[in-house]
Amino acid sequence: MNSGEVIAGAVGRASLGYSAIGRQVGMAQCMESVAPPGGVMLSMATAQLVQDVATLGEPEWVQIKGADRPVQARRLLALTPRIARQISAESNFVGRRREMAVIEFMMDKTVRGQGCVMLLAGPPGLGKSRIARESAARAAARGFKVTWAFGDAHRRDVSFGVVAGLLRSALGLDDLDLDSARAQVLARFPNACAQDLSLLEDLLGIADPGVPLPAIEPDAKRRRLTALINEESLARTEPSLTIIEDAQWIDEPSEWTLVELLEVVPRAPSLVLITARPEYDGALKRSTDARIVELNTLGxxxxxxxxxxxxxxxxxxxxxxxxxxxxxxxxxxxxxxxxxxxxxxxxxxxxxxxxxxxxxxxxxxxxxxxxxxxxxxxxLLSGRAKRAVTAMSAIGLRMEEQLLPALGLDWAVDELLDAEIIERVGAGSSVEYVFRHPLIWAVAYRSMLRSQRAWWHRRVAEVIESTKPELAEQNAALIAEHLHAAGELHAAYSWHMRAATRSTNRDVRAARSSWQKAAEIAEALPVDDPERLSMRIAPTTMLCATDWQDYGVRCSAVRFAELSRLCDQAGDAVSLAIGRSGLTADLIFAGRTSEGARLSSEQIAVLESIGDPSLTMALAPPLFVNWLEAGDVDQVSRCAQTVIDLAGGDPTKGAGFGLASPLATAIAFQRGRAMDGR
The missing domain is CATH 1.10.8 (Helicase, Ruva Protein; domain 3)
Incomplete structure (x- = not known):
């Protein structure tokens, strides 16, 4: 190999491509002639260019054809592994004296066991991430343990994605296999019960697939997990800095979980630095005691x-x-x-x-x-690198290293690193490539033609599913988003429904988000699509059934009216009954007991007409409360006895829709009524 200036271009009328001519081409041929069998010989010109990224032999004198005397050359022994290369150097950190003074003051308090939370807000490019990196360096120098998490615009629908990544990093699980990761969690939480460990392993994505999750209501799961993690935080004596970047792109379940985890920060040696754009007004800003610092332009x-x-x-x-x-x-x-x-x-x-x-x-x-x-x-990049960087933007701000070879994009990494378009972060098996700034990602993404964007999103979805088939359900929301961006509406709908199914017993907000997206996709289908009606009914049914669990929703009646219209068209009494269960529950919380009792009587009549024992057992117990509030204890008794009879002694029959055991619920109401009678 040799490097130098050549004349390059199409040569001859029938040229099939570019040719290179000149003295340097001849020198390259000479280097080839003196290379050992199976080896590579470099001219000194090439050796000087690659010495920082390759392992070379000592300079040696070689005799080449046409030269009066020997010339020096070096053998190529090995390429330095890409993961060992350094990212581009940081620019000087200047200004921001006020902001860093606040962070240093918070570090002092943290060392004394008085944790703090700071929200750093500012437009793109003003240096939020630079301040975060400077803070991390200063904290590490003072003995802080530093942990990072990042929001990503393409991953906003991956439930618990940010908080799971943060906890995996904090617990040191990124480079461990599943068995080692579970052992590490057990070592960090030695006093946790088996159920809590199982819930935590599921959140972290390291659960044993052969072990079923405990049948615990989603809100109770979150409370137990929060208590477990907060207990460990309060027991720590080592100061820590947690950096959460781009809060405007954090998924909602992660955001609310983080709010609950931050409640103990003032009593722990923990400093939390959150960065966000000015328009961010989410829970981490509204529901925490974070000190808000707004960045201005530099002088x-x-x-x-x-x-x-x-x-x-x-x-x-x-x-x-x-x-x-x-x-x-x-x-x-x-x-x-x-x-x-x-x-x-x-x-x-x-x-x-x-x-x-x-x-x-x-x-x-x-x-x-x-x-x-x-x-x-x-x-100004080469043509191939330009195509690669736009393709990479379809993956998102952050790209797992193993995705790039599967997408055929790994060959462009070196040029993009050299051009400071992307950076390499992490180590071992958790290496990622990251766009140097969200604005670079946004410009690259917008530069793609719509057809190119669709093709790459479709390809990314295929690769995510095929490279990690065991995590398909965990990645369902991410796959759905890529397919939606690709215009694959039916496939995206299916994956959103799968994501909702996975989230139903983990976090109802996450499940509702997936159902809402599925409903919007179904609504957007052509009117003559034969599957459109059934696709609209399924997610709308589940949204109606869970409206009462989202305390910000008070439009149950409106949504239920729409569901009624759709089910009438399809002759679907079952979906309508499932949806009606949410409206009856909503009336309980609204204090409209007489209306709730009347609707509950309509519901039980419909269930009896359908004649499905499991459906009756699943949907009947919530009706008891409306009747009880209205004073109709006889109706409660009759319906409870019906559920007991249908169960036939099976405590799990009809389980679902928030109840682990309809039989146990019916027995409790029946016994309560009997005690009232005495």
Missing amino acids: DADIEQIVIALTGSDPSVTQLVAKVVERAAGNPFYAEEMVRELAQRGVLSGERGAHVTSADVADVAVPATVQATIEARID
């Missing part, structure tokens, strides 16, 4: 320091630095991207921090916006 003097650290201080770049500072308008990321674009374009030459330029600054065009700067940087 010109600070931006100038950042730019000079990248360009160097050669007199030839002075005017160009001033132009970049003016255009950046206080946005450090914009300033950095402009310098990178100028270097890629060849306006700046030399090494980072020691650039020079021969260009007339008046003739140098600088993109007007940060988006235009990113577009220009992507456009």
Whole structure:
């Protein structure tokens, strides 16, 4: 192999591609001729270019054809593993004295056992992630254990995705196999009962598939898990820093779980730093005692320091630095991207921090916006790398390393790392590649044609399912989102329903989110689609049945009216009865007992007409409360006895819809009525 300048182009009228000619091509052929069998010989020009990413032999003298004397060359022994390479160096950390003073003050309190929560809000590019990294470095230097979690726009529908990732990182599970991970959890929670350990393993995605989950109501599961984790947090004496980036993209179940976990922070040696965009108004902002710090733009003097650290201080770049500072308008990321674009374009030459330029600054065009700067940087990549970076954007902000070979994109990683488009994070089996900034991801994603975007989303869904088939149900919501973006509406609907089924006994909010998305997909289908009616009924039924469990929903009657219309068209009495159960429960919480008792009587009549014992047992017990509140104890007694008779002594018959044992519920009401009679 040899490196140097050549003449490249199409040669001849019937050329089938590009050819390269020149002295350097001949030198490469000479290197090939002196390479040992099965080996690779590099000219010194090539060796100098690759010495940081390859293991080379000592320089040796070789005699090549046509040369009067020997030349030096080096054997290629091995390539340095990609995961060992360093990410690009950070720009200088300047400014932000006020923000860092607040964080240092919070670190001092944390060391004394008085934990704190801080929400850092600001527009893209102002340096939220840079402050987070600086905080992590300072905390680590003070002996803090640092843990990270990230929101991702493409993963907002993966229930508990963020909190599970955070806990896996905190517990040191990322590089462990399933058996080792379960052993690690047991060691960290030695006093936990078997049921709580099973719930925690399920949340972390390390549960033994052969062990069934405990039959516990979803809210009770969350309370038990929260209590278990909070107990461990309060027992720790080592100070910790938890960083949660991009809160605007956190899935809702994770968000509410984090709110509950943060309740004990003031009593633990824990500092939590959350970053978010200004428009974020979620639970982590509204339902915690977080100190909110809003980022402003940097001053010109600070931006100038950042730019000079990248360009160097050669007199030839002075005017160009001033132009970049003016255009950046206080946005450090914009300033950095402009310098990178100028270097890629060849306006700046030399090494980072020691650039020079021969260009007339008046003739140098600088993109007007940060988006235009990113577009220009992507456009300067090789054609194949450009196609790869847009394809990678379909995966999301963060990409698991093992996905890239399966998608045929791993070959582009080196060029994108060198161009500072992506970075490598993590180690071992948990390596990921991350877009350097969400704006880079957004520009790359928007640059794709709709047909390209659909193709890649479809391909990503296929790869996620095929590379980890054992995690298909766990990844159901993510697969559904990719298929929806690909325009595969029927497939996306199916995966959303699978995601809801998995979440039903884990977190009803997550299940409702999946049902809602499935309902919206079904609504969007062509009117003449033969499956449209049944596809609309299924998720709407479950939304009606669970409306009472979402305390922010008080539109049960409206939704139920829509379900009634759909079920009348389809002649579907069963779905209508299931949906009606949610409305009867909602009337209990609304205190409308007489209306609830009347609807409950209608419901039991419908169930008797359907004649399905399991359905009657599942839906009848909740009706008892309405009758009891209305004073109709005889109806309670009659219906409870019906359930007892239908059960035939089987405590699990008719289980579901929030009840682990309809028989036990009916017996409890029957005995309560008997005691009232005495």
